[in-house]
Amino acid sequence: MKLTILGGGGFRVPLVYGALLADRGEGRVTRVVLHDLDDSRLNAVARVLGEQAAAVPDAPEVTATTDLDEALRGADFVFSAIRVGGLEGRADDERVALAQGVLGQETVGAGGIAYGLRTVPVAVDIARRVAHLAPDAWVINFTNPAGLVTEAMSRHLGDRVIGICDSPVGLGRRIARVLGADPKEAWIDYVGLNHLGWVRGLRVAGRDELPRLLADPGLLGSFEEGKLFGVDWLRSLGAIPNEYLHYYYFNRETVQAYQQAEKTRGAFLADQQARFYEEMKRPGAAALSAWDRTRAEREATYMAENRESAGAGERDADDLSGGYEKVALALMRAIARDERTTLILNVRNQGTLSVLDADAVIEVPALVDANGAHPVSVAPLPEHATGLVCAVKGVEREVLAAAESGSRATAVKAFALHPLVDSVNVARRLVEGYTDVHPGLAYLR
Template sequence: MRLMIAGGGGFRVPLVYRALCTGPFAGLVSELVLFDVDAQRLQAIQAVLRDMPTGTGSGPAVVACSDLGQALTGTDVVFAAIRPGGTAGRIADERVALELGLLGQETTGAGGISYALRSIPRMLELARAMRRYCPDAWLINFTNPAGMVTEALVPVLGSRVIGICDSAGGLAQRAARAAGFPLEEGNLDGVGYYGLNHLGWLYRLAPGGEDLLPGLLADPAALESMEEGRLFGQHTLEKLGCLPNEYLYYYYRTSQATQAIRGQRQTRGASIHQQQHSLYPDLVRAADAYALWDAARRSREEGYLAEARTHGEQRDESDLAGGGYERVALAVMRALSVGSVGSVGGTTQLILNVPNAPVLPAESLHPAEVAVPGLPPDAVVEVPSQVTPDGAVAVAQERPPGPFLTLMQHVKEVERLTIRAVRDHDREAAVQAFAVHPLVGSEPLGRQLLAGYEEAFPGLTGLWGSVPGRD
């Protein structure tokens, strides 16, 4: 199998290669094509892969390429993890919002909309190129905001695009371990989760038939053993009656998160930019590029969601070990190619970003028309899904309670306005996307945000054509 990574000079690419060399995914890929528009980044990542210890395993042949057509021709699966504007763009995503007193985070709120306005056009270009050069290939999308980008690509690629994120699946695994009933790989039978990317809730945990979630929520020690328990606290979790995705911290603790970010010496984006600005040239020259990269990777993992750990708390060692996105992506790829990975009906079960319909019924529910009742059939949602060689299909979930569903509907409206802004070259739709976001909630602020991002990213104005007062 030939796998192409769009964004092949990305920092996390070595995690994919490592997984392809040893363990359950070894031998799955014969050729790995790294495509990137930045030659230095490609050279640096090639140096890391060259120096990576792989034990007794042998990895796929690695080819670096800067020609998109050449990279796609003959490809079976594409992983996409691109960041238009680079890490410097992430700084602006955070800064413009913070300067207006709003949350500055790259995927949640104003920063996520700005990121999407840059990433959706580039991802549409990739999808159209796939239609030309490898029409039967699958696109597994990591590019953020993952759910919104995936929904924008469905009209081009149909069922052959699947969005992934490791956050929701990681939550389910951590909760199951804390409850004393670890989940089998590729088996989410009895797990209930509904939401959008970075906006979801684990509401049932019954891998053995009995729902373990109420007991977990009532156990302070068990909750303290997992990241989400420490983030939200037992009182909040018992009141919610479920476990929220860690990114809901930005909704439930908005003021606290914003103040913590503003109080940091530098934003998360600035820290990563500073690290990578010096790291990539050093990787090219290093005697052991892998060791240098791995130290930087661990440091980066330690800083994840630092604004939520204001009392010196440390991340779990399992979270620092690395390995999240690549395991999900490779599990999807393996199921698409051979099936029979998990233990339920010869399919793999993963929490993925897929259209709300078609849908598979869950054992505990009556047949359903959509996976998440209350959201449109063509909306991309993040839910347990079954993956076979025919693709990924959502599994029906319970109807979310009113407050959860209202928030999901609200954020889905923002996503659709953002997609419309790109698709129809509609600047006013972009203004409204910022304005109606629940973390903004103001049309004047929406206009200020878009103007600020247009100043930070002059290329954005090219989306709109001629804008009155801006010629």
């Protein structure tokens, strides 16, 4: 099987290749094509992959190209992990938003809208080219904002595009671990949008163990989300929210922490990865060890401002392993081999949540087989969660409308309607600020 990775010069690509190296089953990926616009980044990542594969017999063949059509032709799976504007663009997203006193995180609030506005046109072009050049391929989208981008691509690819995220997987794993359960044996009742979801139950052998966790302050405060949100708030919710909901529930404190930080997350990663890619230009540099060292620092500092504002301390060592590459591999295996499994994915609603239309992309457990991913029926969300999901989905639809029409007024509307943007005038200034720094938003008129 041929896997094409878009954004193939991206820093986290070795995680995906590492998962492929561990797969020895029939029908596994045997050829990987890396595509990126930056040839030097492609070369750097290819060196890391070469060292990963050195001691592995029959490792998947790796080739690299800057020609998108060449990369797509004949693909069985297309993994999309592009970053339009690079990490410098992410840093600009954060800076412009914080100057207006609002959140600039890459998927949540003003920063997520700005990122979506410049990413959706590119993702739509990719979807059209996949439909033309590789109509039988399955697209796995990890490009952020993942739910929004998946929905944009689904308008051209239907259910052959599926979005993935490691946040729900990590959350379910942490809850199961603290309850003494095997995550592989647990059913996680998770519902929402990407980076806007809640675990409402965790069933082991038919029994919901979440009430036991909520009733025990010691257990509840012993893992990442308990430290981040606080025991009292989690017990009030009666659910465990995705960590990204900290930006909503504790917005004022988080914005203040970001404003006071020496560097924003985007600026930190831009500097850190620039050092890595620069080091990879030296012929004798040990590529894999340099990548491992850089990745460890990246993971340890994840959501550092949120944890600081909450007094949550350092991340646990067990939470530094990522996980999206395992979701991607499990998804590919289920489709290619018809190995039925259940994964938390970003898929079209198809009536799963009655408050949203059938084409709205949501994040829920889905049964996966050779015919793709099928959302599992879930109970309705409580009113507070429903309101937030509907509001954010409404914003996503305005982003899609602005990207399609090029309407600056619609872009302003998208910003102004977001729960974390508190004024129409702020929304106007955000659009002005973003169009000033992002050439990719010149289409807004």
